[in-house]
Amino acid sequence: MDFRFTEEIESLRSIVRKFIREEVEPYAMEIEENDKIPEHIIEKSKELGLFGLSIPEEYGGLGLDMVGKCGVFEELGKTHNGYTTLIGAHNGIGTVGIVELGNEYQKQKYLPKMASGEWIGAYALTEPSAGSNAANLKTTAVRKGDKYIINGSKHFITNAIDAHVFTVMAVTDPSKGPKGITSFIVEKDFPGFIIGNVEKKMGLRGSHSAELFFENLEVPVENVLGEEGEGYVNALKILANGRAGLAARNLGSAEKLLELSLEYTSEREQFGKPIIEIQAVQHMLAEMSIQIETLRSLVYRVAWMTDQKMRIVKEAAIAKYYGSEVYNKVADLAVQIHGGMGYVQDYPIERYYRDARITKIYEGTSEIQKNIIASELKRQLNRNKVHS
């Protein structure tokens, strides 16, 4: 067993850490105020290569394995989560479908421009009537000659405003239920593609989620991702891959909150001494640290298992669930430790507190993760019965 990163991944992490510290963190307040990530940050992130983390080297990316990708995501979690989400969703659910399921033509056409950041990726599954019940899609795709005609709508689509390439799920055969769903690669310039209202959110400012409307949207046949009818399975595969990555981002954010809390408690004085000397405060810091370290173990074990091509359905769901819980609990403790300073917007704590909340909802709610965990437990039980 070896719990160290390779030298290369260590180098990547230290450069990303430096980049975040010097080029992103100083603008965190500005992102929050303007609900916009400054163009210079995006441009520099492209130059650095942050948009190609999961894209193979032959298509211009870094081709990181899951451990490497989580290592970078952890560092990205230590700054404004709107920025983290833009990069994270692109490298996760935005590109993974094409990387894992795309054919050579699709990879050649899309991946190099996505690796450079010229084309940002997004993932469009959720609909007003299909949230946790993801198979209940109403968007339809009907084949006409060498095209599919897609009609329907999506909502809460992360990166919708900034993205060029969308992985869209639509029903091609309503009689087959989940097996009648197909995934498509859709470009925003395709005729009939309309971006709707941008959602006004509680947090994650700078990252924009919006509605999408498809009005006789024309998608060429060669843009079917994987096989027709495999869209639902594809959707779940893409989401599963994203889970460990999201947990790694949450790990980074929780670490940042502990770091800020340690700084604050060693400077803030009450009763004639820094409050870090007060046992009630120490216990809160210790609680944060315990949760962070247990999350770290989970994240990198799942990442390692992913790289070994092991089945990770249960472990990834546990990591997604636990990562979100930890981030929320740590954020809550950080607010408590900072007192009034944790509640005002001059200080970043309340921002993390708001940004943490979505992690229990998006990319599969905490409750859905528990469903997945339980169904895997049942599956293991049945297998054991067969073998005994």
Place this chain on the structure above:
Amino acid sequence: MNIYVLLKRTFDTEERITISGGRINEDGAEFIINPYDEYAVEEAIQVRDEHGGEVTVVTVGGEDAEKQLRTALAMGADKAVLINIEDDLDVTDQYTTAKIIATYLGDKEPDLILAGNVAIDNGTGQVGPRVADLLGIPYITTITDLKIDGDKVTVVKDVEGDEETIETTLPLLVTAQQGLNEPRYPSLPGIMKAKKKPLDELELDDLDLDEDDVEAKTKTIEVFLPPAKSAGKVLEGELDDQVKELVSLLHNEAKVI
């Protein structure tokens, strides 16, 4: 063009310095390329991209310095050389480092050598000029601009906030001042490729040097931290009295006037 960069691994500027057992405590500290050396690496890459040739980064140190050399390779340098002295030498100074580097460069026929103006740890600014002196080539310190036209070199040098423009010829050693350029971040794909670039490791033996040849010329008597800052003094009362008190304090207590 044959370009060399002298690079030093130093404490991260964010690190808090602590002392234990008469030495600066390195446990758990983050290390970086000396920031002034980063300007030198950046300038070297720019000169190479404009005039062709090869950039080699050289450091004297231990195994740990490989990381900073790899970072320079990831920025775009072509080759790296680590002169590893950790098994041979316990005590070193600027003489030691300069002598080793100059010996290494002796048969390399460098056209241009770049170094940082100072290292942010010991801050002596000696190694660059000493190397030039040992090699018998001209040097210019604290440069903020560098233009090369054939053999002719035009350099702008920072002189305590003023500027001096100097013309000279190659071969030349320069040391970089803040403002020379904006060092690039090593790109992430660059880091992945840096692993495949050559990094040679040499020891004193490989340079035909004995420990005696490079023995430090200085001795460290004591290492200590600056005294802790005491709280400031706020004067009160009538303005006229405050001014009088201030003048008296500057005279008698601070002894600055």
